[in-house]
Amino acid sequence: MAKPYNHHEVEQRWQAVWDEEHAFRTSDDYSRPKYYALVEFPYPSGQGLHVGHPRPYTALDIVARKRRMQGYNVLYPMGWDAFGLPTENYAIKNHIHPKIVTKNNVERFKGQLHALGYSFDWEREINTTDPEYYKWTQWIFLKLFKAGLAYKTEMPINWCTSCKVGLANEEVVNGVCERCGAEVVRRVKSQWMLKITEYADKLLQGLDTVDYIERVKVSQKNWIGKSQGAEVDFTITGKEEKLRIYTTRPDTLFGATYMVVSPEHPLIEKYRDEIQNYDALAAYREQAAKKSDFERTELAKDKTGVQIDGLTATNPVNGREIPIWISDYVLMTYGTGAIMAVPAHDDRDWDFAKKFGLPIIEVVAGSPVSVQEAVYTDVETGTLVNSDFLDGLSVADAKKKIIAWLEEKGLGSSKTNFKLRDWVFSRQRYWGEPIPIVKCEKCGFVPLDESELPLMLPEVESYEPTDNGESPLASMTEWVNTTCPCCGGPGKRETDTMPQWAGSSWYFLRYTDPKNEKALASKEALEYWMPVDWYNGGMEHTTLHLLYSRFWHRFLYDQKEVPCAEPYQKRTSHGMILGSNGEKMSKSRGNVVNPDDIVREYGADTLRTYEMFIGAFDLSASWSEDGVKGCRRFLERVWKLQDMLVEGDEYSDDLETKMHQTIKKVSGDFENLKFNTAIASMMSLINEFYRKNAVTKGEYRTLLTLLNPVAPHVTEELWQTAGFDGRIYQTAWPSYVEEKTVENMVEIGVQVNGKIRVTISVPKDSEKDAVIAAAKEALGDKLTGNIVKEIYVPGRIVNIVAK
Template sequence: MKEYNYKEIEQKWQQTWDENGTFYASDDKSKPKFYPLIEFPYPSGKGLHVGHPRPYTALDIVARKRRFEGYNVLYPIGWDAFGLPTENYAIKNKIHPAVVTERNIARFKSQLKSLGISFDWSREVNTTDPSYYKWTQWIFLKLFEKGLAYKKEFPINWCTDCKVGLANEEVVNGKCERCGGEVVKKKKNQWMLKITEYAEKLIKDLDLVDYIDRVKIQQKNWIGRSEGMEIDFKINGEDEALKVFTTRPDTLFGVTYMVIAPEHPLINKLKDKITNIDEIEEYREMANKKSDFERTELVKEKTGVEIKGIKAINPANGKEIPVWISDYVLMTYGTGAIMAVPGHDTRDWEFAKKFGLPIIEVVSGGNVEEEAYTDTGDGVIVNSDFINGMRVKEAKEKISDWLEEKGIGKRKVNYKLRDWVFSRQRYWGEPIPLIYCEKCGWVPVPEEELPVELPDVESYEPTETGESPLANITEWVETTCPKCGGKGRRETDTMPQWAGSSWYFLRYTDPHNDNELASKEALEYWMPVDWYNGGMEHTTLHLLYSRFWHKFLYDLGIVNTPEPYQKRTSHGMILGENNEKMSKSRGNVVNPDDIIEEFGADTLRMYEMFIGDFEKSVPWSQNGVKGCKRFLDRVWRLQSIIVDGDKYSKELESSMHKTIKKVSEDYEQMKFNTAISALMSLTNEFYDLGKVNKAEMKAFLILLNPVSPHITEELWQILDLGGMLNEQTWPQWDEEKTVDAVIEVPIQINGKVRGKVTVPAEASKEEIKAKALEDESISKYVEGKNIIKEIHVPGKIFNIVVK
């Protein structure tokens, strides 16, 4: 028997699969289809880390199992390759982003191939390929035609040193994460996508899909649907009013002050009336340096300034109330103004306590001087005039009717979800295919002229004005208006990285189609995605954006399903051995290349599936890796005890059927660790018996193959078990043969376990009792006593009560 040379074996089979296109999806649409999907990777310069193989291997196991079951499987792969990290690296190292991307993809690809994942490499896509982003641009134009893409002045985080807009997560303590420069709020004309038009569908259609609960909850929370009232608070002596949205109009009599965002336009409108305008402007400048995240999530202590010289009027009682500005209120959320009810809102209570503002209880049940009584869902209304004594639900209806009758309020469904900012003033992204003409306004680039390709430039650094680097390329920017033939200028903003990843799953179905994003026939056969797995960090924005685009395309009749993904699951992270998130700074990063070199890809795959509950985060263990390698060494040596046999032996028949059932069900339920454990137990039985016949070995190798495909293919060939392993059929189990012929029953005397007896699985109560009383270690507790009662729970326990 040759030694287990994993390097040679893995290289051999990866080459064989590549040459034969073993895992390519078939054009035979008569077969049932199975479309599993992973989140395609962003090819960073760091390459793969050991967290990547976990989700890829998990769905690879399911994909391989489905092929054995006769399905036509599409398990595709591609690259989400536009984006800020590559551009920042390119700027810092003076290397063109296209060169950086090409190099990173080559590295990622070689790493992925070394894992033996059964991807269909013939369908590889790349978001930076013009033949791909042609269709990203085409979708954008459709959104524009339907009025779902529009331009709006919008505040962004602006790094004064980098001269670029930053995402909220790139701002740390008011500074740019990359360069440490000061970050301020700056208004920019940005392209927006009207995702809010689909807010209701995005919630409702979650009923159509099989997502794990926590994913559905995250989607609903992000969209944030709420029913309430939009109410106008007049500014005393002015024609202006502050509009607020509230889900609790029943607390209107408890409003003692108002708070508006520092950016609220009312301040500029009434500037001449404000007596402390210098103080207000100073506060606005301070707030302008914080990201939205810092203002709402990180703030520990409330800050604010009263706007002196103006007052609002509470429409419920006609009383004048002060108006404050505070940075915890955002202009981009709601109306940019809130009615403060400090008796029943913790945030408002803290603010009122700090600044000595009145606190009024309007729902009975708490001491508002000590804390805000927030659990007011079914309380009784107090201090509220005509709704006094009503329960909350009744009071809401009564005061809502009253507000509408008075014309100062209206019922409204509101969403926390905001329209999607779709502009980036960067080079490395899809050009937005629009031309601006002084006469015609924004005009789409004709479809036959797509793609609008990124020009090859020497300088891809941001401009001093904050415009995209494309703005400096005069010969590219200046063009002809497609509508009137006059002078036009191309849009120089590019799309965000989200764009290409919002529809990639559709392109996989027909990736080489030059005439449409995918053929109707391909989409109707392959869609929806049957099983989509990804990280929990992508179950809000990416999932929301891609569902939105898909629903839009469904409304156009381009795709055939209202939802893109039928099933969505998520995996936990792999942590460092110190139980912390892997990072270079912590010195706990594990490179998969090193594990493959020392132990082999099959060992790495097995360990990542055996490490623990797939849905939970788990720490890496090098000893665990070694344990999996030792198991595969034992599997390799099984060839030394192989014997002939075309059916399961009597000694192993029950164990074989049990293992087939266990492994089959566990793979489907993502319980990969317990499936592997069952295969380890079966291997122990083979060695305990001293033999394994060919029928048993065939089933065992097929069951193990999805986890460790190389060693199992090699053993199949060495043992000459017929054809190629990957062409076989998944083994079936007989339910009757999974039931134990004998069982062990604990025997209790007066509720205490005194021993166990082994009896046939179908043994009667009398048979169990007789067997128990034959055992001296049990019968001694019964001798000389009266048996009062016998309690038998079949298959579980037998309890004899004596006196």
């Protein structure tokens, strides 16, 4: 009788063994086939892991463990994305240096990950706040600067009135700071920018060469937003001033009945004295400044705006005078900050026109619904009407003709446009990478010499944000005042720091050679390990981190610093784990589950198994305590199989097909993120063992090997207890024979006069006579009368007709 399953004892023992044996150390033998599995490294917050973290980590841990068993040299690393505002805010509030806060948070996270038994190669651990790491972040920035892809300009930013720091759009929710809840306003600041727009086409083209799930590709394509159209000049009526707009639908120009400009458009200040309602426009602009770009452009929101009283525009194709409005759904940072509005054929323009009683002119016929009832959204087919010389043309032909006409008249030209904006790269905060630039009155912005990297983040006593919006570094005059690297005259260091996205835009490269002091990684390491074979991460990072890191990598490729154009060959995403009430986990909702509690009560293997069994990996799933208990019972059943062991290294005859089917199913499902059905197939196999109350050593060995990537501690323990050689992590992944996955026996229904009486099991290739004989024997006294006909449909049914 096996002793009770004590997960505390088992898991601590095997974690110690793996540490001692350096079980998951990545080899530097570049002659072996490689496999690079990657998960997004976490931000080490003070709260520690939540139960959402183990889902992707366990999934790729399963893949990494399986690959090692298949003979690959596996790189499965972990590190810390440790710069950022939350740590700085915590440091300010508690008067603890961010470096110490980060150190404590990393120790907590690492302990939690270690307790879950992940096969990370901890010898390759990285931390974005380590000067030996951010030295190379700064080095990449200098490369971008020298290539003309980093520049400084005035930009409106989201300014938190409490944190006193610039926020990214995604950090602003309903006009307030996501972290502190304070009001967010728009401020114009001088910002470092990265010219990611220069890489828009390359980023789109690269998507055709990689294996990304479709929704990831679609998200990136939509974010980049490439479109073909025309730039058109509308004249301010009575003036030389032109309002240039970009449109993907120049064919609808005759339907433009008004214009909309951004509340921040310079036109308003330029003609302030001629505008009769300037105060109303200024008040509206002030309200718009409190919204993030996302909130301003949200399609579902109620449309607002103010007409400019005193200025109108002239439609260039028909000379009609049309009103100009301001509305917050038009941004100065996108396009030209002005649009033509064609309400008959655009949802947003339609809503705006209906609300404010503006004219609606149909110019594309062919919709099944009249313009009075609905709108034609992105009508790509149909015939032009009410459009003068375009009437009767198809949309495609009308586009060509109107662009040619505009170019001939000098009123516009064809244009390729992108929704993608340049990356606002600087932050007015302390806890980030210093930007290695010196401003010299004589030489302008001058890069540090690479030999001076890393430019260390100076120690400060106070990290309090400044009221004027400058970085806390701005008050450190000894650090700020320096000499110009170019002319040797007085200069000032850049006091803004890099955003958190900087360190995460190349970390996957550093893992390949994390201790290299002479390069971000050696050429040999990069050529061997890159690209990443499988990268899993959250959908929320698809349009920021994923795009930014692809941009940096493609730039480094163009600079001949990396060997491949794309960093990740495969990208998948996981669904969230919700609270038991089906809502997103949060302290305010009281539905947060601490993984430490689950590990303590049920064990790490139970948590790992449950997170893989909870549902389809790419979909969100609600937490269930009963589900956790069910997975614990499953592992208890595995544990008790040792009491059923019988001699024999082979599979028993009646389970041979089932064994080969299970190996095939688990192997395939692990590759396709179908972890829940892989575990279900192993549960089904165990049911067969319990039905027989026996399991051969050969069957047991295979089961433990298949289950090991999911539940590594308990399977290593059972492996050792059974007396098998070595460790499971060193053994070979089970193989199957395709022919043996097909059932040799088939179930046949036996009918008498068309009614099923019994079923029989026969070899699938049995001859008719043998099947009929078996059917008669099975029927016994159920078969009466004289047999007049015997019918056999191979592999399906026997029908005996008797009178």
